[in-house]
Amino acid sequence: MVYKQLVECVPNFSEGRDQEVIEAIVDVFRGKKGLKMLDYSNDEDHNRMVVSLVGEPGAIKEAVIAAVGIALEKIDLRQHQGQHPRMGAVDVIPLIPIRNITVEETVALSRDLAQEIYENYGMPSFLYEKSATAPHREDLGRLRKGQFEGMAEKIKDEAFRPDYGTELHPTGGIVAIGCRMPLIAFNVNLDTPSFEVANKIAHNVRNLSGGLRFVKAIGIALRDRGISQVSMNLTDYTKTPLYRALELIRVEARRYGVTVVGSEIVGLVPMDALIHSAEYYMGLEDFCVDQVLEKRLME
């Protein structure tokens, strides 16, 4: 039996105001065989649109290439203003392995996509995250620093030479393309109004300051409720599961006499992420995700 491969793709386009341009781009993704548009949303302040797609690798590649063509035709970054940093008319194209596809295969897909975008439109690209060709090129923020306006100069530096192409696209700039794991926005609520305490706990659990490898975290106050929150992004739940982040926060909170009062997941979460935590808390022995009925249905 051949299992259908599925990837998620979340391209970010640098247009969040002009409905005609927005519609022209998302229209490419409608009614396409082998893919599904889960969502799209534009932000006028950011002047940016995020599209969420899921589908077979080939169908995703073909549709994204077509949409990049529209974006390059309709968006001129020389005229673009918005609060969100950006370096390309299509700014970033993350590819996320969802089902029956490995990280390696998804990296290969990101390379194919980058090459075809360069061949079709002369738009250069950086490979980022798990597709990056060097550790200093993994982080999107670091690649994008200087933005469109500073990019012509930046890519002359050996360290930031594009992976595909050698010069900026005159109106479209440069795009980051790469395989990343699904992000999970996971927040844990604490029975203290103190933002400072939440921030100290966030500090102790995040990768940056010696905590868990795939956790980014900050402390915030939820003033309406008189409590505070450790707000996290889990960047690879297969290696740093939800329960581990939650239980470590509980441990760190103890020294402040603070208790965890709840948690929340914002947006989408892969089924496996919740199942791994159920397994932990229930002490399930020898459980295999293939026992989940829905896994069998999706083969």
Add this chain to the structure above:
Amino acid sequence: MVYKQLVECVPNFSEGRDQEVIEAIVDVFRGKKGLKMLDYSNDEDHNRMVVSLVGEPGAIKEAVIAAVGIALEKIDLRQHQGQHPRMGAVDVIPLIPIRNITVEETVALSRDLAQEIYENYGMPSFLYEKSATAPHREDLGRLRKGQFEGMAEKIKDEAFRPDYGTELHPTGGIVAIGCRMPLIAFNVNLDTPSFEVANKIAHNVRNLSGGLRFVKAIGIALRDRGISQVSMNLTDYTKTPLYRALELIRVEARRYGVTVVGSEIVGLVPMDALIHSAEYYMGLEDFCVDQVLEKRLME
């Protein structure tokens, strides 16, 4: 958008020895549009075969009717011997709502199926479980008591008159058809070798003796490991979730100074059942299963 409805169907046939008959029956389910055979397994001692199907209601109905035709042609219950109690050549046809289908719609499907089986083959049926027409007719064991040999007499009793038909099929007997929830086989391990302690705990958590409504439980010894186990069937996980059974066992175990050391799920489990427990243990606020990526993919 119209969501595709899915039901599971687990028909039990009274033939577990003759490979030719077994193959003739399962062959009906192969390569059919709109359904998938997940599994089939026969047991020679029981002289019985269980088939596990999932698919669209119409496709399931049509294929099951065809398979019942083959079974009635090939199986003669007057000659049938086996350890498992049985009253029909096809003995029971459980229908289980899986996705985008209500219990009421699944009950309606069971009635259609029962009617068509009677019209096509003259095989009578009892509606059981959630399809039952009276409380004393819910339990399969109670309906089947007396088995094929005693059934002609039994159905003369007003209380056990068939829902469809009035007389037994001469060689095929009678079949129970009904909607039931997915069964979850969930076992909890205890750090005591004492089967008696496990059994006392099982007694306290099961519906029969004053425990949880949708729990059936017995205590068993796992002699190899020197521990014991509360072995459960959860008959409606949407009303009695896994975590509640587990935590109640923990509470009851305390009085014997016994600790839960693990648990196991045998066979298939619906995704929701694990997610509900993850929500409980993680204290997730305002979580909606539509946030699960795979739910979105299955629409």
